[in-house]
Amino acid sequence: MLRKSQKFASVLALLAALGLATSSIASGHGDEKHNNSRVPVPKHHTAKGEKCVEPTDVMRSNHMEFILHQRDKTVHQGIRTKQHSLKNCVACHADPDTKSVLKNADGSEGFCAECHSYTAVKIDCFGCHTDKANSNKQTMRPIDDIGRKVIANTGGAK
């Protein structure tokens, strides 16, 4: 039978081992060992804009709440503000080449897809919504040489 002090020591050792294990998991984000695991850590590349519509940590934990709230207001009440609209998410976070939030030009997973794969959460949005930005409209471009010629010939916009 173990003595009381021995018992205490073994419990302490167990706790220490547990603590070590948890801290190694917690610091695993960005850890060399973790990066080499089968699931790549999301890199979060954003092509456009300097900052998101909400602080990054708020968006990370609550983006689904924002778009859920917005979707009901848009569909039922016709409120089409930009701030929390899915269209606006895709407009900034789409890859500039593929124009998609699911696939990057180098074949890797896009902004939404890579984090959702990492956390193993299925995205429902893109079963119906397009994952592509500006898929069906011309984006506004700065005036080029052809534009200047047209303006010169017609005497400007009337």
Add this chain to the structure above:
Amino acid sequence: MTVSRREFLSIGAAATAGAAIAPGISLIDLAQAKSPEEAVTAAQRWGLLIDTNKCNKGCTACVDACHTENGIDHEQLKGSEATKPHWIRKVEVKDPNTGFEHSLPVMCQHCQEPPCVDVCPTGASFKRDDGIVLVDRHICIGCRYCMMACPYKARSFEHEDITDQKEHAPRGKGTVESCTLCVHKVDRGDGTTACAEACEEEGHRAILFGDLNDPKSEIARTVRAKATRRIREDLNLDNSVRYIGI
């Protein structure tokens, strides 16, 4: 700085309003476009007036425009013809007594007493305050009760996976869909629908879109002046789509 379409239009509208002939008199009454943060209200009631005398047999401009606008691509779908989505159908009718034939486009009639809304078990089928009947596909479970309840065969079930949807018209497998009265265009303040635009471009002008609640609108003035009818009036569904010549 980029200027959105809406901002550009509102600058234009303000400029036009400033260029009135005299105080209190302006050339055109400006359409009161809703701002994006405003909810729709029952002050408007959007509807269509279809003049079947002007509708040409064999012309499918409205159907094609609807497909282009909403990203409906029958070529992309592998299923049978019977399961492909139809938001507008061209219906050919013939009077057996006189032999008189004509054709008319039939889409969702945007009833004010919609049977599809009555039967929906989840609340996905609903009527917006401005009279547009829609399916909220976020909560549609694809049971197709609404399709059975609709007397106009206006709704379709999406049987297949869809890719390359339009940004403004999300569509996906396992849900029911129908004419949205181009709700994205209505909310943007375009004042028309894809089918009405296409019909006008063809020179037929058989489809007229407008606000039935605005006494000054062309549609309200026309329904006041001419005899119009609704399909299956006996059902008392108070449709927002009216027809001339049926």
